Amino acid sequence: MTTSTTPHLDRRPSPPTRDRDPRRVGLRQKLGRWDVKLSPYLYISPFFILFAIVGLFPLAYTAYVSMHKWHLIGGEGAFVGFDNFAFVLQQPNFWRALRNTFSIFLLSSVPQIFVAIILAAVLDANLRARTFWRMGVLLPYVVAPVAVSLIFSKLFADQSGMINTILNNIGLDSIRWHADVLSSHFAIATMVNFRWIGYNTLIFLAAMQAVPRDLYEAAILDGAARMRQFFSITVPMLRPTIIFVVVTSTIGGLQIFDEPRMFDQFGQGGADRQWLTVTMYLYELGWGAQKSFGRAAAVAWILFLIIVAVGVINFSLTRRISTDTAPKSGRKAKR
């Protein structure tokens, strides 16, 4: 298994002691000690250096940029304090974008988690060709959001879309997917769900399989039917996983850009900005007609604070809700 490429030291391999050899205190020994001391830091340094440059510094520097006039081409301008923030908060489009972002986020996250848990419960059975079904669920995950968005924009087309045609065929009216606010949010949320439900299903499935079997056996002895087992044991035991999925989908969901950007060929978020999202608005300020990095940075900071706030609220809510669903009577799963 291990092959040594170095000429062995002139001592018998003894049970490992600290690399001390009383007979030779030389340069090699010093190097060896430095090797042991410094190597660990050296190996973890790439991550910390890179995070400092592309993570920490930009976030902090965003605050600096947001306090200045800053043009995409012209570069840094005068210090303007909180003017950029004031400007952004006065724009109707910002508030529209915020509303749309939250609406799309709720329409995608909430059903996503419900469906993923149900699908996981379906998959958590003694199946033939288990891996095949799991792969089938996961397939959409490897499709780029851009591709998903183009396919679904066509499926959801107002005039000649497949979904409206099916609706008409069964005697319902067409839905104006690209014109109405809520319908467009629903269509975009569908794209997000299409891509992520399978991924989250597998996460929940793994958590379900980690639930100790004797809990179920005890429940059966108590005469709990399968539904009761699901709600009294499975769901409470999934709590940490639910929190994890909620947190990750919040961080991703509030930054949504790809799908709404590609929902039509203009990428402006619709004629009345009915599906403009915060990140799209940020892009428009920084790289669109205005080319104002100061204002874009202000939006980035506002969004950052919103994400942190929502994350905190989410966390406490999820904890409360999932403790409430735990059975008051009967056997409570020990954690």
Place this chain on the structure above:
Amino acid sequence: MSAPSIPVIQQTAGRGAARAAARRRHISTGAGSDRRAGWVTYVILAFVLVISAYPLYYAFLLASSNAGTIAQNPIPSLLPHGEFFDNVKRVLDSDIQFWKAFRNSVIVAVLTSASVVLFSTLAGFSFAKLRFRGRGPLLVFVIATMAVPTQLGIVPLFIVMSKLGWTGKLTAVVVPGMVTAFGVFWMTQYLESALPYELIEAARVDGASMIQTFYHVAVPAARPAASMLALFTFVGSWTSFFWPFIVLGSSNPTLPVAVQLLQSTYFKDMALIMAGVTLSVVPLVVVFIFAGRQLVAGIMQGAVKG
């Protein structure tokens, strides 16, 4: 109790009797994974499979058709028409520089995956198996950074890239993704259990330096987790759009950026757009057919620990 419950029957009369009793009472023996799936489960799963796969097939159907046919029939026929390769040729001849975009996507995905695996394995080895001051807090810090939405630093990041003269160059996309918190955490988790201390000690006693120990002991042990990490990074890189779209622009695009160009330039020509979409999706679907099993296992392993 009027009748003994199923587990009691199993205890007293044996498993066969219990199963028969369960069939009579229409509830299952055992729970969770021990449950035999009935046909209803398979029907549901087949339905889910159709929903997963049909949108991709739909893209291929439109790509094999033409604008006129698509306009007339919103619901495409179940079988493809014969114009797929004509449409593909039109995509390749269009001015979105398809081949360049394809090459760019491959280069970025391969470089990013290789570098993430290398640096994450190094850091994971250090966090999991080496003793050094501040190890615990530093690892907590790494995990905490996962919750930081780094996308929001794009304005200054773009400014930095402009200053370096990297805008429009692939380095601007590759460098920020060279090592990820997720990767470091993933490899740390894996190596903690997969790499016994005895091996490391044996190598050290044989006089191997730290880096030799890493290369000859940690790397072989980390291989399974490394291949999964490479897969995930590859998928993430291949499907990412926002940052490449901003920093590369249309002159030197990756595939998603090029496909987006196709939409804004030829929005009336659905067959052409869908041919581009199909071309951009096919490579990863092929990867998925061969490595989907590892992706499934990877998600499920990460989830239990996460």
